Amino acid sequence: MVRCIHVVFIQLRSFVGSSLNQWALDFQGNLERILASIAIAKERGATLRVGPELEIPGYGCLDHFLEGDTVLHSWEVLAKILTSEEAQGIVCDIGMPVVHKNVIYNCRVVIHNRQILLIRPKMWLANDGNYRELRYFTPWAKHRQWEDHYLPRIIQVVTGQTKVTFGDAVISTQDTCIGVELCEELFTPASPHILMGLDGVEIFTNSSGSHHELRKLYTRVELIKEATLKLGGVYLYANQQGCDGDRLYYDGCAMIAVNGRIVAQGSQFSLNDVEVVSATIDIEDVRAHRAKSSRSMQSAAVERYHRVEVPFALTSGKFDIVREEDMSGLLSGSKSLEVRYHKPEEEIALGPACWLWDYLRRSRTQGYFVPLSGGIDSCATAVIVYSMSRLVAEAARRGDKQVIADARRISGESENSSYIPSDPREFTNRIFHTCYMGTENSSSETRLRAKQLSEAIGSYHVDLNMDSIVTAVRHLFTLVTGARPQFRAHGGTAAENLALQNIQARLRMVLAYMFAQLLPWVRGKAGGLLVLGSANVDESLRGYLTKYDCSSGNKTDLKKFIAYAEGSFDLPILASFLNAVPTAELEPITDTYVQADEADMGMTYDELSVFGRLRKVEKCGPYSMFTKLVHEWGSFLSPLQIAEKVKLFFFEHARNRHKMTTLTPSYHAESYSPDDNRFDLRPFLYPSRFPWQFKKIDEIAAVLPDRSISVVPEKPKQD
Structure with a gap:
C-alpha cells in the first residue's frame, strides 16, 4: 500500500511559553526549573522559549530586590544558564533584576548560544492593589531608545561580550522580528506591542507575574486576544505559577495567541513545578493578516x-516532506482553541488548594489544623484542604514524582517508602487535624455537623469541652476585681456580654496552637501543624471578629463553593452547612434567644458584599456609596433606610479597622479584600462617626422621594 506524501513549503516553527512554580530567593530551585522548561521546549522542537517575570530570583522577593545580593545571585544563575547544554540552539527570554547606571530595573534578558542579545527593562510598572514595583524598580522612560550596558565580569567570561544593548529595542532575526512586552505593559492603554507591531515586529513575548483573583482570567485572555486581533502577530504569554512565598497565588495559564485567536493554553491551577505550552506557528499567517491598506498607512x-x-533564523526556510496525517499537529497554531474558564466555585476549590500545598511542602511542616465550629466558614476551609488532598491524589495517580516525594516527607514516611497518596481521605487523615471546641453555649447541631464533616473528608478529629478553662478565667477576674461579669441573657451589660464572648474566642486560639503543636506527637509523629483561620472577608470588613481568634473568601462565593463541593466531591454532609443559620455560639441559648451573626452585625452578608465592592473596587466613601445605593436599592429600601445601613457599615468598619492589622497572612482571592498588610492601605484610627460625611447623607436622604413603598421588597443584588 502506497502512503500519500505531500511536499509543502512551511515557514513555521514551534514556540513555547512556560508556567514555572518559582520561589522567592530559591535560586537553586529556580535555576533547575528554568533549565527543565528549556529542555522540554527543545524536545518539542521549539526555537523560542519565554519564562515568567523575574523568574531567576522569584517575583515575590519584595524588599529583597533592594539588596545587592539578589542582583548578584541573579547574574550567577544567568551565567549557569548561558553555559548549560539546555540553553544552546534556542532563543530564551529570561527574567531578572538588572542594575544599570546604579538604577534597578525589572528586566528581560534575551540569550542565544552563550550570547546576550538584548536586555529589555520594564517601562510601565504595576503599582496598585497588591503590587509595589515602584518601591523596588524604576521604569525605563526612554521609549524607543537604547544604551550600552557593561556586563559584570562573571558574564563577560562566559559570553566574551563587554557590553550589550539595554533599552527599548527589538530583535531582528533572518526571518522575523521579536519584541518584548512585560506583564503590566499589556494592561496599559498605550501598550508597547502596538507601536512595535506597526514597525514590523511579528512575535511578541510577555513574561508575567499575574496573581489569581476570582473571575480575573477572562480579562487577561481578552487583552491577549485583542493585542493581535487588529494588529496581527504571534503573542507568547508566560506566567508565574504557585505561591512564591506570600499571600498571592500566581495562576499560570500560559497562552499563545495568533491574530486574535488563542491557539494554546496551559492549566490555570496545577501542582506541577514546570509546565510548558507550545504551538507551531506559520509566520506567513501574520503577514497575510496584516495586508490591510489602513494598517499599512499607519505602519x-x-x-x-x-x-x-x-545571524540566525527561527524558521526552517526550506522544503519539508510531511505526511498528511502529521499536518494537523504541525500546524497547531492555525486552529482556534476554546479557552477553559473555571467557574468561581471551582476557582475557590482549586486556587487556595494549590496555594496550601505549596505552603505546606515549602514550610516543611507536617500538616494543617483547623478548629471546626460547625459553621460554613470553617467548613469551607476544611473542604479546601480536602480539595488539596484530591489534587495530590490525582497527581500521585499520574505518577508525579515530585508530588509523591513531598507527600511522603510531609506524612512522615521514610525516603525508601513505597507509599503512594492515591486516596484523598486517607491522605487527609495523615496531614489534616480538626477540633471542635465546645462550651455550654454550643449546640448539639454544630457539634454533630463538625463530627460528620471530619468523617466525610477523613480528618483526624478531636472533640473537647472548654467550659472549665472559660470558668477559670471568669473566676480569676472575680478574684482580682470582686465583680462577676454576666451575659446579656443573664442580666449583664453590653460590655460584660462582649467581654465574655471574647474570652471564649481568644481561648480557642490558645488551645488551637497547643493542639497544633502536640497532636503529631500524640500520634507518634514528629513536627508541628500550621493553624488555618476561617474568618471570611465580609466579617473582616465589618470588624465582626475577635482579635487573635481563629481569624478569607466572601460569604456568597463560599456558599456557591460549598454547593459545588457537595456534588463534585461527593460530600452530602455539606447540605446541612448551607442551610444552617450563621452563629458564633458565644452567648447562652434561651427559649427566646439564639445568637445569629447577621442580627449581631445589623446587616446581611449580601449587603456586606455590596459594601465591600463599592468601598474598595469602586473607591466609594460614605457619601458616594449612599448615592450609588439609592439607585441600586431604591426599589425596595427608602433613602432613609439606605442611609442608616451605609452609616452603620462605615461606623463599624472604622471603629474595628485596627483589627485588620492583626490578621494573619491569608490567600488573596477578592478585589475588595480588607488586608491591611498588603492590599488595603488605609489608616486604622478614624473619626468613626464621620460627622461631615454623615450629615451630608442625612440632608440628601431627607429630601429624596421614597420609591420603595409600593414595591414588593427583594434582596440586594450581589455582583
Whole structure:
C-alpha cells in the first residue's frame, strides 16, 4: 500500500511559553526549573522559549530586590544558564533584576548560544492593589531608545561580550522580528506591542507575574486576544505559577495567541513545578493578516525601533516532506482553541488548594489544623484542604514524582517508602487535624455537623469541652476585681456580654496552637501543624471578629463553593452547612434567644458584599456609596433606610479597622479584600462617626422621594 506524501513549503516553527512554580530567593530551585522548561521546549522542537517575570530570583522577593545580593545571585544563575547544554540552539527570554547606571530595573534578558542579545527593562510598572514595583524598580522612560550596558565580569567570561544593548529595542532575526512586552505593559492603554507591531515586529513575548483573583482570567485572555486581533502577530504569554512565598497565588495559564485567536493554553491551577505550552506557528499567517491598506498607512508613518540584528533564523526556510496525517499537529497554531474558564466555585476549590500545598511542602511542616465550629466558614476551609488532598491524589495517580516525594516527607514516611497518596481521605487523615471546641453555649447541631464533616473528608478529629478553662478565667477576674461579669441573657451589660464572648474566642486560639503543636506527637509523629483561620472577608470588613481568634473568601462565593463541593466531591454532609443559620455560639441559648451573626452585625452578608465592592473596587466613601445605593436599592429600601445601613457599615468598619492589622497572612482571592498588610492601605484610627460625611447623607436622604413603598421588597443584588 502506497502512503500519500505531500511536499509543502512551511515557514513555521514551534514556540513555547512556560508556567514555572518559582520561589522567592530559591535560586537553586529556580535555576533547575528554568533549565527543565528549556529542555522540554527543545524536545518539542521549539526555537523560542519565554519564562515568567523575574523568574531567576522569584517575583515575590519584595524588599529583597533592594539588596545587592539578589542582583548578584541573579547574574550567577544567568551565567549557569548561558553555559548549560539546555540553553544552546534556542532563543530564551529570561527574567531578572538588572542594575544599570546604579538604577534597578525589572528586566528581560534575551540569550542565544552563550550570547546576550538584548536586555529589555520594564517601562510601565504595576503599582496598585497588591503590587509595589515602584518601591523596588524604576521604569525605563526612554521609549524607543537604547544604551550600552557593561556586563559584570562573571558574564563577560562566559559570553566574551563587554557590553550589550539595554533599552527599548527589538530583535531582528533572518526571518522575523521579536519584541518584548512585560506583564503590566499589556494592561496599559498605550501598550508597547502596538507601536512595535506597526514597525514590523511579528512575535511578541510577555513574561508575567499575574496573581489569581476570582473571575480575573477572562480579562487577561481578552487583552491577549485583542493585542493581535487588529494588529496581527504571534503573542507568547508566560506566567508565574504557585505561591512564591506570600499571600498571592500566581495562576499560570500560559497562552499563545495568533491574530486574535488563542491557539494554546496551559492549566490555570496545577501542582506541577514546570509546565510548558507550545504551538507551531506559520509566520506567513501574520503577514497575510496584516495586508490591510489602513494598517499599512499607519505602519509607514510610525517611528522605528532599534533592531538588534542576529545571524540566525527561527524558521526552517526550506522544503519539508510531511505526511498528511502529521499536518494537523504541525500546524497547531492555525486552529482556534476554546479557552477553559473555571467557574468561581471551582476557582475557590482549586486556587487556595494549590496555594496550601505549596505552603505546606515549602514550610516543611507536617500538616494543617483547623478548629471546626460547625459553621460554613470553617467548613469551607476544611473542604479546601480536602480539595488539596484530591489534587495530590490525582497527581500521585499520574505518577508525579515530585508530588509523591513531598507527600511522603510531609506524612512522615521514610525516603525508601513505597507509599503512594492515591486516596484523598486517607491522605487527609495523615496531614489534616480538626477540633471542635465546645462550651455550654454550643449546640448539639454544630457539634454533630463538625463530627460528620471530619468523617466525610477523613480528618483526624478531636472533640473537647472548654467550659472549665472559660470558668477559670471568669473566676480569676472575680478574684482580682470582686465583680462577676454576666451575659446579656443573664442580666449583664453590653460590655460584660462582649467581654465574655471574647474570652471564649481568644481561648480557642490558645488551645488551637497547643493542639497544633502536640497532636503529631500524640500520634507518634514528629513536627508541628500550621493553624488555618476561617474568618471570611465580609466579617473582616465589618470588624465582626475577635482579635487573635481563629481569624478569607466572601460569604456568597463560599456558599456557591460549598454547593459545588457537595456534588463534585461527593460530600452530602455539606447540605446541612448551607442551610444552617450563621452563629458564633458565644452567648447562652434561651427559649427566646439564639445568637445569629447577621442580627449581631445589623446587616446581611449580601449587603456586606455590596459594601465591600463599592468601598474598595469602586473607591466609594460614605457619601458616594449612599448615592450609588439609592439607585441600586431604591426599589425596595427608602433613602432613609439606605442611609442608616451605609452609616452603620462605615461606623463599624472604622471603629474595628485596627483589627485588620492583626490578621494573619491569608490567600488573596477578592478585589475588595480588607488586608491591611498588603492590599488595603488605609489608616486604622478614624473619626468613626464621620460627622461631615454623615450629615451630608442625612440632608440628601431627607429630601429624596421614597420609591420603595409600593414595591414588593427583594434582596440586594450581589455582583
